[in-house]
Amino acid sequence: xxxxxxxxxxxxxxxxxxxxxxxxxxxxxxxxxxxxxxxxxxxxxxxxxxxxxxxxxxxxxxxxxxxxxxxxxxxxxxxxxxxxxxxxxxxxxxxxxxxxxxxxxxxxxxxxxxxxxxxxxxxxxxxxxxxxxxxxxxxxxxxxxxxxxxxxxxxxxxxxxxxxxxxxxxxxxxxxxxxxxxxxxxxxxxxxxxxxxxxxxxxxxxxxxxxxxxxxxxxxxxxxxxxxxxxxxxxxxxxxxxxxxxxxxxxxxxxxxxxxxxx
Amino acid sequence: xxxxxxxxxxxxxxxxxxxxxxxxxxxxxxxxxxxxxxxxxxxxxxxxxxxxxxxxxxxxxxxxxxxxxxxxxxxxxxxxxxxxxxxxxxxxxxxxxxxxxxxxxxxxxxxxxxxxxxxxxxxxxxxxxxxxxxxxxxxxxxxxxxxxxxxxxxxxxxxxxxxxxxxxxxxxxxxxxxxxxxxxxxxxxxxxxxxxxxxxxxxxxxxxxxxxxxxxxxxxxxxxxxxxxxxxxxxxxxxxxxxxxxxxxxxxxxxxxxxxxxxxxxxxxxxxxxxxxxxxxxxxxxxxxxxxxxxxxxxxxxxxxxxxxxxxxxxxxxxxxxxxxxx
Numbered sequence: 001x002x003x004x005x006x007x008x009x010x011x012x013x014x015x016x017x018x019x020x021x022x023x024x025x026x027x028x029x030x031x032x033x034x035x036x037x038x039x040x041x042x043x044x045x046x047x048x049x050x051x052x053x054x055x056x057x058x059x060x061x062x063x064x065x066x067x068x069x070x071x072x073x074x075x076x077x078x079x080x081x082x083x084x085x086x087x088x089x090x091x092x093x094x095x096x097x098x099x100x101x102x103x104x105x106x107x108x109x110x111x112x113x114x115x116x117x118x119x120x121x122x123x124x125x126x127x128x129x130x131x132x133x134x135x136x137x138x139x140x141x142x143x144x145x146x147x148x149x150x151x152x153x154x155x156x157x158x159x160x161x162x163x164x165x166x167x168x169x170x171x172x173x174x175x176x177x178x179x180x181x182x183x184x185x186x187x188x189x190x191x192x193x194x195x196x197x198x199x200x201x202x203x204x205x206x207x208x209x210x211x212x213x214x215x216x217x218x219x220x221x222x223x224x225x226x227x228x229x230x231x232x233x234x235x236x237x238x239x240x241x242x243x244x245x246x247x248x249x250x251x252x253x254x255x256x257x258x259x260x261x262x263x
Numbered sequence: 264x265x266x267x268x269x270x271x272x273x274x275x276x277x278x279x280x281x282x283x284x285x286x287x288x289x290x291x292x293x294x295x296x297x298x299x300x301x302x303x304x305x306x307x308x309x310x311x312x313x314x315x316x317x318x319x320x321x322x323x324x325x326x327x328x329x330x331x332x333x334x335x336x337x338x339x340x341x342x343x344x345x346x347x348x349x350x351x352x353x354x355x356x357x358x359x360x361x362x363x364x365x366x367x368x369x370x371x372x373x374x375x376x377x378x379x380x381x382x383x384x385x386x387x388x389x390x391x392x393x394x395x396x397x398x399x400x401x402x403x404x405x406x407x408x409x410x411x412x413x414x415x416x417x418x419x420x421x422x423x424x425x426x427x428x429x430x431x432x433x434x435x436x437x438x439x440x441x442x443x444x445x446x447x448x449x450x451x452x453x454x455x456x457x458x459x460x461x462x463x464x465x466x467x468x469x470x471x472x473x474x475x476x477x478x479x480x481x482x483x484x485x486x487x488x489x490x491x492x493x494x495x496x497x498x499x500x501x502x503x504x505x506x507x508x509x510x511x512x513x514x515x516x517x518x519x520x521x522x523x524x525x526x527x528x529x530x531x532x533x534x535x536x537x538x539x540x541x542x543x544x545x546x547x548x549x550x551x552x553x554x555x556x557x558x559x560x561x562x563x564x565x566x567x568x569x570x571x572x573x574x575x576x577x578x579x580x581x582x583x584x585x586x587x588x589x590x
Contacts, residue, residue: 094374095383124525124544125386130342130374139343139456142371156460161367163279167461168341174456180512222383222420228406228413231546233568237557240574247574248584251556254572255500258533258554259476 001054001152001172004111005045006101006132007038007073009066010122022218024091024225027063034069037117037178039076039185044178045115046077046186048150055079057108061089061100067201075188075196082108088206091218094123098131100216103209105136113155114175118143129177140175141168145182267330267446271304272297273358273422275349275373276321277366278340280464281314285434286364288324290427292435293391294362295325297400300393303359306330310348311337313445322440330356331445336454339462340368343455346375352448353380358422360400362391365426373426382420387524388427389547400425405524405543412543430472430528431550470519472527476502477552479522481545482509483538483559483578490515492582493537499589505529507539523548537578541566558582 012031019026042058049056058073060066061084070081084104092100105111114133119126126142133140141157148167149156155170159179170176188196206216214220240250274294276287291307298305307326309317311333318329332352336344345368353361353376363373365387377384389412390403399416400423406413417423471477478497480490490504497504506516508523522529524544530551537558539545546569549555557570558578567573574581 093383095378095381098378119525123386125374125384126370127374127377127384127386130346130371131378134346134375134378140375141457142342143367160465163464165463165465166459169458169460171456222381222417223385223402223415224418225406225413225415226401228411231412231543231569237567237570237573240572244576244580244584247576247581248588251572251574251581251585252588254556255533255535259500 001049001052001112002110003045003049003054003056004105004108004114005038005042005056005058005073005078006114006116006128007042007058007060007069008035008120009033009060009062009069010035010120022091022225024218032065032068034072035117035120035122037119037121037180038069040180040183041115041117041178042073042076042078043183043185044144044147044176045113047183048113048115048147048155051150052152054112057082059101059104060084061092061097061104064203070201071196071199072188074199075192076186077192080199081201083201083203084209085203086205086207086216088211088213088216091221092216093221093223094125094127094131095222096216096220098128098135099220100206100209100211101128101132102135103211104204107204107209110173112172116175116177118177118179126177129175133175136173136175138173138175139170140177141170142177144176144178266328267306267356268304269357270359271306271356272301272360273306273308273362274326275308275310275361275363275369277364277368278309278311278314278317283314283317283320284364284366284429286366286427286429288320288434289429289432290362290364291321291324291326293432295435297360297391297393301398304328306358308349308352309445310345311340318442318445319440322442323437324435325438326442329442329445330448332448332450334450334452336450336452339459341455341457341459342372342375343457344452346372346379347452347455348450349376350379351450351452353422355448361422361424363424363426365428369426373424377424380422382422382424383417384424384426385415385417386426387547388425389431389550391425391427399423405547428524428528430530470527471503471505471522471529474503474505474529475531476500476533477505477522477529477531478502478535478537479505479507479539480510480516480537481507481539483540484510485538485579487515489579492579492586495586496535496582499586500533502531502533505534507542507545536566536570537582539566540564541569
C-alpha cells in the first residue's frame with residue numbers, strides 16, 4: 001500500500017504577521033510548528049501501515065524550511081518526504097494548494113491512500129483534503145475518528161458528526177481526513193531522528209511538476225483578500241471596580257438587572 | 264428548465280433525518296437581501312429526497328424557486344455523490360453565487376464542488392455583502408494572525424462560493440410565497456464508491472447554541488478543578504457552561520460547549536466570560552450575545568472590546584466571591 005500524509009507548517013499563533021500587500025500570512029522558518037492535526041494524520045497512517053505494510057511518504061507544499069516537518073515525520077516513522085517548493089506556489093489559497101499537492105502525488109506515482117488532518121489551525125478551512133480528492137478523482141471521507149478495518153483494497157472507518165455516527169466502507173484509492181484524539185502521536189525515536197536528519201528529501205518546483213503556473217500560488221487563487229480590519233468594538237465597557245468583595249457585589253447586581261430587570 | 268435562470272444566487276439547503284436544517288433558511292434570509300441588491304434570482308437547492316412542506320418553508324424564507332435533484336445515488340448523504348450532483352447542476356445552470364451551510368457535511372462536500380468548478384471557497388464567513396460597484400460577493404471571516412477580520416472576494420471565477428456556520432445569521436421572518444412545487448432536475452450518475460454500512464443517530468445532548476444564559480471559561484480558569492465554580496454559577500443562574508477552544512483542545516470541556524469559529528455561535532441574553540482572552544476566532548462566535556460580562560487579568564485582553572461590563576482580575580477569585588454572595 002502506498003500511503004501519503006499531507007502535512008503543513010503553521011506559524012506559532014503569537015508570532016504570525018500579515019503581508020500588507022497580498023494580505024496573506026508571512027511564512028518564515030522561525031517559530032513555525034507542525035499543524036497539530038497532521039500529527040494525528042501521521043499516526044493514523046503509521047497504524048494503517050503496520051497492518052497493511054507498504055510505504056508512507058509525507059508531503060508538504062511550502063517554503064524550503066518547511067522541509068523540517070518532513071524530517072520530523074520521518075523521525076516519527078514515515079519512510080520519506082516530498083517537498084513542493086517554488087516562488088510560484090506562494091500565496092496559494094486552498095484551490096491552488098490542493099492542485100499543487102495533487103501534482104506532487106501524481107509525480108510520485110500516485111497513491112492508494114492519502115491521510116490529511118481535519119484542518120490546519122492557521123486557516124481552519126478543512127478544505128485541502130476534499131479538494132485534493134476531487135482533483136485526483138478519488139472518493140474521500142472527512143472527519144474520521146477511528147479506523148475499524150484496514151486492508152489492501154479498502155478501509156472501514158467511523159466518524160461522528162453533530163447528530164450521526166457513521167461506519168463507512170471506503171474502497172481504495174481514497175483520501176481520509178482525521179480528527180484529533182483517536183490516537184496518541186508517537187514521539188521520534190533516536191534511530192528515527194537520525195533517519196530524519198539524513199534522509200534525502202526530494203524537492204519539486206512548479207516546473208518539475210509540469211504545473212500550469214496560472215493555477216499556482218497567488219495567481220492561481222480565485223479567492224483574494226481585499227481588506228483586513230480589526231473587528232468593531234462594542235463601545236466602552238463599564239469597568240466594575242473596587243475591592244474584591246465590592247466587585248462581587250456589583251457583579252451580582254449587574255447579573256440580576258440583566259436577568260430580571262432593574263429593581 | 265427555462266425557468267431556471269443562469270447567474271443566480273444559490274443556497275444549498277441541507278436535509279438531516281427528513282428535515283431541513285435551519286442554517287438553510289438562515290442563509291436564504293441573508294441571501295434575499297444580497298439577491299435584491301444585485302438583481303439576481305434566488306434559488307434554494309435541495310439534494311436527495313425533499314421533505315414534505317420544504318418548498319413552502321424555503322419560499323417563505325425568501326427563495327424565488329426551489330430546485331431539487333434526487334436519485335438512488337443520493338439516498339445516503341455522502342460527500343462524493345452529493346458533490347457530483349451539485350457540480351452537475353452548477354455546470355448546467357451556472358450560478359453566480361453558491362452558499363452552503365458550514366455544517367460538518369457542508370464543510371466536507373462543498374470543497375469538492377469548488378475544486379471541480381475551479382473556483383474559490385471561503386469557509387466560515389461571519390458576514391456577507393454585495394460590493395456596490397461590481398456586484399461581487401464580499402466574504403468576511405476571521406483571519407489568522409492578530410485580532411483581524413479579512414474580507415475576501417472571488418472576482419474572476421464562478422460561482423463565488425462561501426460557507427457560513429449555523430447560528431451566525433438570524434432566521435428570517437417568513438414571507439408570503441406562491442411556491443408549492445420544486446423544479447425537479449433528474450440526476451443520473453452512479454452511486455459514489457463509499458458505502459454507508461451503519462448509521463446511528465446520536466442524541467448530541469444540549470449544545471450551547473440555543474442557551475439564553477452562558478457562563479464561559481477560557482484558559483484563565485487555570486486548573487480543571489476550577490471549572491466547578493463555572494458550573495456552579497451556571498447552575499445558579501439557570502444557564503449552561505461554555506468554553507473557549509483551548510479548554511476543549513485540552514480535554515477540559517466537551518466540544519458541545521465550544522464557542523467560536525470552529526465551535527458554536529451563541530446568542531444568549533447574558534454571557535459571562537471567565538478568563539477568556541478573546542481571540543478573533545472566539546469573538547466570531549459571540550456577536551449575537553446581548554450583554555457580555557468579561558473577567559480577565561489582562562487589562563488589554565481583546566474580550567474587553569466586546570464587553571458591556573469588565574472586571575480586571577482573577578476570574579477564580581471573582582467567581583468564588585460571587586458564589587459566596589449568591590449563597
